[in-house]
Amino acid sequence: MTHKLSDGGQVLHVGMLARVEGEGGMHIEIHNDVVQSVKLNIFEPPRFYEAFLRGRKYTEPPDITARICGICPVAYQTASVEAIEQICGAETTPEIQAMRRLLYCGEWIESHSLHIFMLHAPDFLGFDSVIEMAADYGDVVEMALRLKKAGNDLMTLVGGRAIHPVNVKVGGFYRMPTKLEMLALRPAIASGLEEAFATIKLVSTFDFPEMEQAYEYVALRHPDYYAIERGTVVSTSGTAFPVREFPDHVKEFHVAHSNALHASLDGGGPYVVGPLARYTLNHDRLSPLAREAAREGGLDVTCRNPFKSIIVRAVELVEVFVEAIRIIDAWQDGVAPSVPVPARAGEGFGATEAPRGVLFHRYRLDADGMILDAQIVPPTSQNQPSIEADLRTLVEQWIELSDHDLSHRCEHAIRNYDPCISCATHFLDLTVERS
Amino acid sequence: VTSSRVVIGLGSPDRGDDAVGLEVARRVADLHLPGVTVVEHEDPTGLIDLWDTADLAVVVDAVRSGSAPGSLLVVEAGADAGPLADRAWARTGRGGTHAFGLAAAVELGRALHRLPHRLVLVGVEATQFEHGTALGAPVAAALDAVVATVVGLVATATPQVEAVSHVSG
Numbered sequence: 263m264t265h266k267l268s269d270g271g272q273v274l275h276v277g278m279l280a281r282v283e284g285e286g287g288m289h290i291e292i293h294n295d296v297v298q299s300v301k302l303n304i305f306e307p308p309r310f311y312e313a314f315l316r317g318r319k320y321t322e323p324p325d326i327t328a329r330i331c332g333i334c335p336v337a338y339q340t341a342s343v344e345a346i347e348q349i350c351g352a353e354t355t356p357e358i359q360a361m362r363r364l365l366y367c368g369e370w371i372e373s374h375s376l377h378i379f380m381l382h383a384p385d386f387l388g389f390d391s392v393i394e395m396a397a398d399y400g401d402v403v404e405m406a407l408r409l410k411k412a413g414n415d416l417m418t419l420v421g422g423r424a425i426h427p428v429n430v431k432v433g434g435f436y437r438m439p440t441k442l443e444m445l446a447l448r449p450a451i452a453s454g455l456e457e458a459f460a461t462i463k464l465v466s467t468f469d470f471p472e473m474e475q476a477y478e479y480v481a482l483r484h485p486d487y488y489a490i491e492r493g494t495v496v497s498t499s500g501t502a503f504p505v506r507e508f509p510d511h512v513k514e515f516h517v518a519h520s521n522a523l524h525a526s527l528d529g530g531g532p533y534v535v536g537p538l539a540r541y542t543l544n545h546d547r548l549s550p551l552a553r554e555a556a557r558e559g560g561l562d563v564t565c566r567n568p569f570k571s572i573i574v575r576a577v578e579l580v581e582v583f584v585e586a587i588r589i590i591d592a593w594q595d596g597v598a599p600s601v602p603v604p605a606r607a608g609e610g611f612g613a614t615e616a617p618r619g620v621l622f623h624r625y626r627l628d629a630d631g632m633i634l635d636a637q638i639v640p641p642t643s644q645n646q647p648s649i650e651a652d653l654r655t656l657v658e659q660w661i662e663l664s665d666h667d668l669s670h671r672c673e674h675a676i677r678n679y680d681p682c683i684s685c686a687t688h689f690l691d692l693t694v695e696r697s
Numbered sequence: 698v699t700s701s702r703v704v705i706g707l708g709s710p711d712r713g714d715d716a717v718g719l720e721v722a723r724r725v726a727d728l729h730l731p732g733v734t735v736v737e738h739e740d741p742t743g744l745i746d747l748w749d750t751a752d753l754a755v756v757v758d759a760v761r762s763g764s765a766p767g768s769l770l771v772v773e774a775g776a777d778a779g780p781l782a783d784r785a786w787a788r789t790g791r792g793g794t795h796a797f798g799l800a801a802a803v804e805l806g807r808a809l810h811r812l813p814h815r816l817v818l819v820g821v822e823a824t825q826f827e828h829g830t831a832l833g834a835p836v837a838a839a840l841d842a843v844v845a846t847v848v849g850l851v852a853t854a855t856p857q858v859e860a861v862s863h864v865s866g
Contacts, residue, residue: 332739393805400809
């Protein structure tokens, strides 16, 4: 929808942004073909999770924080249990860590397959939604449903439910799945790996607008694996610090146009978390098969074109299927599902790689294990400034486009980030003003 | 000749009225209706796999249409019926993860030719979806009527002799 401004300018109103999680808007002002401002207006109401964690028992965060998001609950659960176990001095076993990674693989399969096919692919293929896309790409959509189901089934087996898992506890799990139960899923996981390669083959043929992000990339890094459930924080500028120092480096701040806090790293400009950052900082930690998939997808060892995030997500799909198979094949029954976690006063920090990027949790407990203070920094909050910066760059490149086409391109650029507004609000409606 | 019938309760537990589909599914399951599969389910993207082999599928979910709380909305949405209106059921709960809700699942199923011949959506007008809350009084008061509606739908379908099952989706 367009409106004339009194100064001869124009307002383009696109309405609620589709194919993102949560509610928000965007306002772009253009004067003399120069972008004056770009604002993500996140109007989903604040959800106050940090506030209502206060006064709750230290055992409750995995169940409470899982409810923040229906597509990345494992990220929240894992970050919370890591932080609390740190406070309480509990050391989990390698088997518990392996099972956390397997559960997280299920979440990445669910989330990435949903975003690649249902939300992002229609942008590249020229459809308004996956429903229109299904008429011409029925086989692709069927493959997407199979991939997502594999993720759901893995989540259900390990987590007890496909959404908001209930089997995660501080110290581990209530129950470990058996090898037999895992082997029942293995054929679907193995087929998923093959279809993840088919995904690479498809998405690498898409047309990608030229764009190179100059921002700092931030991700977790693990000495042995592609970091997912734990790691230290590293960036492309060479910054590296343990998770406990996250609050020293990352400062959240409020902007008037968003209900989600923005964040800065060491006082710098926009920085990016998520698939591009993970891939660029951890290519050497990918499995040989995932690196082969990246080569087949035409990627170098780094990727700074946000539109190619769809290829990186497909590479990460390969990675998590490989990891799921590795964990299932190595599993031996008979291990304790959890370790004891006695309450202890202190402060603890946890960070994991949610599908959209680094998620940070901090808790402070009293001696009885009551939560005195909680802080949650989700990935979409951290990515808001870089989304706005991307749009500023792209709108200037695309200034000659019609308002309709410009709006469509902007929405596409936003979906590069797979923003989760529900997580961040703690978000889209698009308005462009031209004069 | 046999037919397969499935009742799918869609929703989230502990999210106020959004649990109505799950609660109705449990009550229908307790009736042990011969040949009726009952499923509790949360993720709309998984619906197609649940219903595409059925002759009759009934999906119960919370809806927000502006009607009186607890009132019923029954919509025929199967392969033998026409497409849903663009915004139909779009405000069901939070619309599912990343706005892929029941309406999207129905239309995606139609595009993929994976709708049952008869798919009936039974909506219960909902008002509150707060975390950690139970069904609101108007929705709780409507449960008997919703169960009776669902039973009426599956009981009038062609009976057959499959075993009863109750699975969690």
